[in-house]
Amino acid sequence: MGQVDRRQLLRLFGAAATAGAAAAALAACGGSASGSKEQISGRRVRVGLLAPKDGPYAAIGADITDGFKLYLDEHRNVLGRHPVELIIADEGTTVDAARKATEGLLAQQVHVIAGVASPAALSGIRDLVEKARVPLIGANGSPGDLTSVYYIWRASYADGQASTALGDYLADQGRYRRAYVLHDGTSQGLAEADAFRRAFSSTGRTIVGQAAGTGSYSARLQGAAGTSAEIIYCAYSGDAAWQLLKAYAGTGLTKPLVGPGMLTEIRDLTKLAKDLKRLPEVYTAMNYTPDLQLAANRRFAAAYSNATGVQPTAYAMAAYDTAGVLDNALRLISDDITAMEVNRGISALGEIQSPRGTWTFNNTRTPQQKWYLRKLELSGQVPANLITAELATLS
Secondary structure: OOOOOHHHHHHHOHHHHHHHHHHHHHHHOOOOOOOOOOOOOOOOEEEEEEEOOOOOOHHHHHHHHHHHHHHHHHOOOEEOOEEEEEEEEEOOOOHHHHHHHHHHHHHOOOOEEEEOOOHHHHHHOHHHHHHHOOOEEEOOOEOOOOOOOOOEEEOOOEOOHHHHHHHHHHHHHOOOOEEEEEEOOOHHHHHHHHHHHHHHHHHOOEEEEEEEOOOOHHHHHHHHHOOOOOEEEEEOOHHHHHHHHHHHHHHOOOOOEEEEHHHOOOOOHHHHHHHHOOOOOEEEEEOOOOOOOOHHHHHHHHHHHHHHOOOOOHHHHHHHHHHHHHHHHHOOOOOOOOHHHHHHHHHOOOOEOOOOOOEEEOOOOOEEEEEEEEEEEEEOOEEEEEEEEEEEEEO
């Protein structure tokens, strides 16, 4: 099997994934060995899926849409006992656009909203959602200060958690004592950078410098490498992360690169295949990787790869979980579906089984979950984020 790369392995699991999906769909409809079926209700559940089609979060939006749709496809477009009316809205590239899209979904009387790629957009629609009393389940990182909410849930993570887990780990390991911090200047990048700085420097280690912004990546990286820093921390996502990694491969620098998972959470990592051989060590902290050796993840990763042609990202996984959360929540309420009842069903959930492993919502409606250290490297001929260590369980 030496020449079989990771994508080929995922495809080998495809048949098993298809069978698993069919079984899951049958189970969702109440199928049993005796052939009995659960009665499908005569009521539809209206789900609004909010994701951007263009702009810096477009790739994450595609991941979210594909992950959510995969779960629906596997479950014959039924959540709980109810057929789903899926209403997809374009999140747009600005907070105002996200507000207008949310208002449109609310006007269509959706029972729940899922998705949202931009953390800034999530903050921007907070008051709309809370006032309307319609639950929203986010599938990307969300602001850590998004507290005191009753209707907003996070199926992914809170900004800063990845860098807290990473900084704590590096500080405990004691291998590196000095780091330089780069971030993209967004609220998400700043939150991650601040969390890393607090965690890494808590045991006497030093942040020797910090710079914010995008563009001129080679110059930024060379400036960081020219200091006494032993590692360079980077909090970038989307296209900016892609451009930074490409620039780093071309600089010839050898200092390791570290960062939150969003740095290497790229929809099609195969685009980095040629550059990866010229990159130094790149490590990230994330709550998921397709490399996880769990039965649920093997089925999910294979099914997603077969459906889309790319490996699943943490965003796709979180969207898949979002649909699973709704599926289970709807089973805990009556057939008289209302937005407030859906929210009550989510509140009543206990442990949630997921491709990432078992997790639960904590009292701030954020997952309590395990984090992993991943190394970006070739698996066969395919670039992949491969687990090198377990970090911490955070909530």
